[in-house]
Amino acid sequence: MHSLWLYLHFPNLQLDSYALEERAITSPLVILDSTNSIVQLNQAARDLGINIQMTLGTAAALHHDLQVVPFNPKIEEQRLSLIAQNLYLIVSDISFFSPQGLLLKVHNMLGLYGDLNTLWGMIRKQLTSHHVHFSYASGHSPLAAKLLAVRGWNKVTCEHEEIRRALKHINLVFTDLTSKEIGKLNSVGIKTVEELFSVPFGDLAKRFDTQVITYLGQLRGDFKHPVDFFHPKEHFQQYIELLYEIERSDVLIKPIQHLLTSLENFLLQRDELTQQLHLTLYQRDMPPLNVKIGSQQGEYRARTWSALLTLRFESLVLNAPIVALQLTTGKTFVRSPDKQDLFLGRQGAVSRLQLVSLLSAKLGENVLFSPGTMNDYRPECASKYTPPLEVNESAALYHSSLRPSLLLPVPIILSEVVSIMQGPERISTGWWDHHSVVRDYFIAMSQNGQWFWIFRTPEKQWFLHGIFS
Amino acid sequence: MNLTIDELKNKRLIWQANQVSGAQNTLPSGFEALDAHLQGGLPERGVVDISTAIGIGELRLLLPSFVLRQQSSEKLLVFIAPPVRLNGPMLLQLGFDLTRILIIEPKNAKDALWSAEQCLKSGCCEGVFLWHQSVEIHQAKRLQFAAETGGALSIIIRQKTHEHFSLPVSLTMDLAAAPEGIDVTITKRKGGSHSEPFVVNMVKAWPALTRRLPIRKNIPLATIHSLTD
Incomplete structure (x- = not known):
């Protein structure tokens, strides 16, 4: 089987990442590189007559209200890695071949998908969900595929002849050769790839340096082209920069919605769930704000996460406008199917763990507990609050004496007139851990008929410790 | 008909005997006297409004029913x-x-x-105890609706105050201290009538927390456990 590569070229990655915001589509927007010339622009800007490579001055002369954003390679990089992650589910060998393009090794996947059109159909479907502009081409070598894709050939074929024919008319300007080398080739009358191919290797090697020869060899597919393949990350991480700063947390939900949707896709494709999301809100002139949101049961659906986040945002105070967002997941784990009992009858809409997540999202930390017991004679140590619904084995109790249902965390001085009904029960323990207790406990009744659990210290002081409610 | 009564009926603050179609489902409370007066026990779902002082045995009266409920289902108690x-x-x-x-x-x-x-409407809780002093009528209605949706029983525990009004819920009870247990008055019950105060005897269940005043039993001599055990 002869080799076949597919190259995807994304010319507008940064611009496409702004397309989430509506205003970025309707008003003219250009992206400038460091030399102040336009590298990316949207349709609204193109309609005004602005072109790529135009300087900012010229563009500003054409339209007075132009939105200008500096070029940020970091955004493109993250976007590209996200696309690669999703394509990895279809194609096993993906390489970040250039800052704006992905190279896919196709020939070894044909056995799985049957033919090239089926495979391309899958890839295309995956790419459409990302809402990015792209051009593509197949090639017999990585460089051939790249060259054709950058030229916008937009054809996928395994016929090497057809690929070679398409390559022929491409001007050398579009190749990866440096302008100096192209100048040298032009001066001997070689202007297109076809002309370059027609010169015997040996003759070229005499006149030109190894870089040209290597390029040519790799373009023709005669030389081996080593490629580093990408390994997918286990965690989800996505960053978006907002074109317009957001000051209200309720407005913030909308861009987050997009992050959650791509999280949902990420987890759904892996059939995984996550229990925690870390949302980082980058504030202007302020340290970033970290928002943690948990779902005890593990969740992947964007709808559920956004409901939890909306609750969380109700109590969130933004100190400064938000300029960027980042969403990462904590640990992910493989989903196990829900076990539902057919005979239990009415099933609730939410599970216990979902309820706990819902409550803790709204109420905050340190509000939810489960009662727990410790093997200790000291009443305040025997009872403790534990994190909610944690399955810990309740320690067996040494004693089975009567204990009150309500216990004061710290005993208070008894201020009521009571009559002692039962007692004493002496508890004298804890000398080993600096919390020694010597108390005589009594069950007492107040004049109103309330039942108290009181104790007397060796100093003859009386305290109220519990209520037999 | 009296306008005020119409109004109250519209607000579902009063019921007429013929409106009620059959008694609601009940579950045993664990105390025979209470079950008898409630014709079966505490409602299976809905809201029970309890006005009581703290520490007179109110939880001891209500919790046994929830122990029974927990044994028969996998749901939470809140x-x-x-x-x-x-x-x-x-x-x-x-x-x-x-x-x-x-x-x-x-x-x-x-x-x-x-x-x-x-919690009530989640469907994964069987009971919710809520200590809340000022539940308003519309809030009680919401809780009642949530409890019926989720099939749960909510107990609202309030302290007795002067301007005490009863809530439009399944059952309203007044609790007071009594020597041999707890004094219960059913003030309002959906599908039933109010009752005269009666005493739920807890001597058997909580011998240490009741007073057996009238009958003086022969008090046995103190036993020394270390010798007899």
Whole structure:
């Protein structure tokens, strides 16, 4: 089987990442590189007559209200890695071949998908969900595929002849050769790839340096082209920069919605769930704000996460406008199917763990507990609050004496007139851990008929410790 | 017909005997006297409004029913805003599975009501105890609706005050201290009538927390455990 590569070229990655915001589509927007010339622009800007490579001055002369954003390679990089992650589910060998393009090794996947059109159909479907502009081409070598894709050939074929024919008319300007080398080739009358191919290797090697020869060899597919393949990350991480700063947390939900949707896709494709999301809100002139949101049961659906986040945002105070967002997941784990009992009858809409997540999202930390017991004679140590619904084995109790249902965390001085009904029960323990207790406990009744659990210290002081409610 | 009565009927603050189609489902409370007066026991779902002083045996009266409920289902029991911390060992002694008990200590009364509603309608809680002093009528209606949706029983525990009004819920009871147990007055019951005060005898269940005044038994001589055991 002869080799076949597919190259995807994304010319507008940064611009496409702004397309989430509506205003970025309707008003003219250009992206400038460091030399102040336009590298990316949207349709609204193109309609005004602005072109790529135009300087900012010229563009500003054409339209007075132009939105200008500096070029940020970091955004493109993250976007590209996200696309690669999703394509990895279809194609096993993906390489970040250039800052704006992905190279896919196709020939070894044909056995799985049957033919090239089926495979391309899958890839295309995956790419459409990302809402990015792209051009593509197949090639017999990585460089051939790249060259054709950058030229916008937009054809996928395994016929090497057809690929070679398409390559022929491409001007050398579009190749990866440096302008100096192209100048040298032009001066001997070689202007297109076809002309370059027609010169015997040996003759070229005499006149030109190894870089040209290597390029040519790799373009023709005669030389081996080593490629580093990408390994997918286990965690989800996505960053978006907002074109317009957001000051209200309720407005913030909308861009987050997009992050959650791509999280949902990420987890759904892996059939995984996550229990925690870390949302980082980058504030202007302020340290970033970290928002943690948990779902005890593990969740992947964007709808559920956004409901939890909306609750969380109700109590969130933004100190400064938000300029960027980042969403990462904590640990992910493989989903196990829900076990539902057919005979239990009415099933609730939410599970216990979902309820706990819902409550803790709204109420905050340190509000939810489960009662727990410790093997200790000291009443305040025997009872403790534990994190909610944690399955810990309740320690067996040494004693089975009567204990009150309500216990004061710290005993208070008894201020009521009571009559002692039962007692004493002496508890004298804890000398080993600096919390020694010597108390005589009594069950007492107040004049109103309330039942108290009181104790007397060796100093003859009386305290109220519990209520037999 | 009297306008005021019409109005009250529209607000579902009063019922007429013929409106009620059959008694509601009940579950035993664990005390025979109470079951007899309630014709079966505490309602299976809905809201019970309890006005009581603290520490007279109100939880001892209500909890046994929930122990029984917990044994027959996998659902949660929730305590919202208890006035004092709940004591784990006592709950364990009563027979509760502590891993299916949730305690919520909300920061304010509004959050308490919100959590109660969420728990009730979730369908994964069988009971919700809510300590709340000022539940308003519309809030009680919401809780009642949530409880019926989720098939749960909510107990609202309020302190007795002067301007006390009863809530439009399944059952309203007044509790008072009594020497041999607890004094119960059913003030309002959906599908039933109010009752004269009666005493739920707890001598058997809680011998140490009742007073057996009238009959003086022969007090046995003190036994020394270390010798007899």
